[in-house]
Amino acid sequence: MYQLIYQSIRSVDLDATALRRIVAESSDRNAERGITGVLLLQGNTIMQVLEGPEDNVRAVYDRIRKDRRHHGCVVLFSRQTGRRSFDEWRMGFCEVDDDGVDHFRMTISALRARQMQVAKGPRRKIAS
Numbered sequence: 001m002y003q004l005i006y007q008s009i010r011s012v013d014l015d016a017t018a019l020r021r022i023v024a025e026s027s028d029r030n031a032e033r034g035i036t037g038v039l040l041l042q043g044n045t046i047m048q049v050l051e052g053p054e055d056n057v058r059a060v061y062d063r064i065r066k067d068r069r070h071h072g073c074v075v076l077f078s079r080q081t082g083r084r085s086f087d088e089w090r091m092g093f094c095e096v097d098d099d100g101v102d103h104f105r106m107t108i109s110a111l112r113a114r115q116m117q118v119a120k121g122p123r124r125k126i127a128s
């Protein structure tokens, strides 16, 4: 199971209604590929969590980032994970305010910090 979170900037005509439509249209496609997640819109900023089998997540992200309805895609976070965070939602959609997106960013920072700790590993005593 692989989780990827990216951020992008919506194009002018991609409003909440149009995004909701994209999410609805993607629903079957995502379900067929075992992809769940959530898409957040805050002002002009889009954040989307994609989770599922790694090859499928990478393939869908590759399609999404080439989509001209938004631009400036950057991956904020990605990890291998044992379980889904959004297993009840094929792909949820939320329009959030500043607090909502700040909260989400803090969660991502915390996850990154934990990932760095895991990468470093526990301190080992050097035998003398």
Ligand SMILES: Cc1cc2nc3c(=O)[nH]c(=O)nc-3n(C[C@H](O)[C@H](O)[C@H](O)COP(=O)(O)O)c2cc1C
Residues within 6 Å of the ligand: 022, 026, 029, 030, 039, 046, 048, 060, 063, 064, 065, 067, 069, 070, 091
């Ligand atoms: C912000 C945003 C999020 C999207 N999310 C998904 C998604 O979760 N799943 C999906 O299949 N397509 C998603 N799409 C649509 C894809 O970019 C693409 O149009 C769609 O997969 C059809 O691809 P195709 O034209 O190459 O067949 C999203 C598009 C945008 C702009």
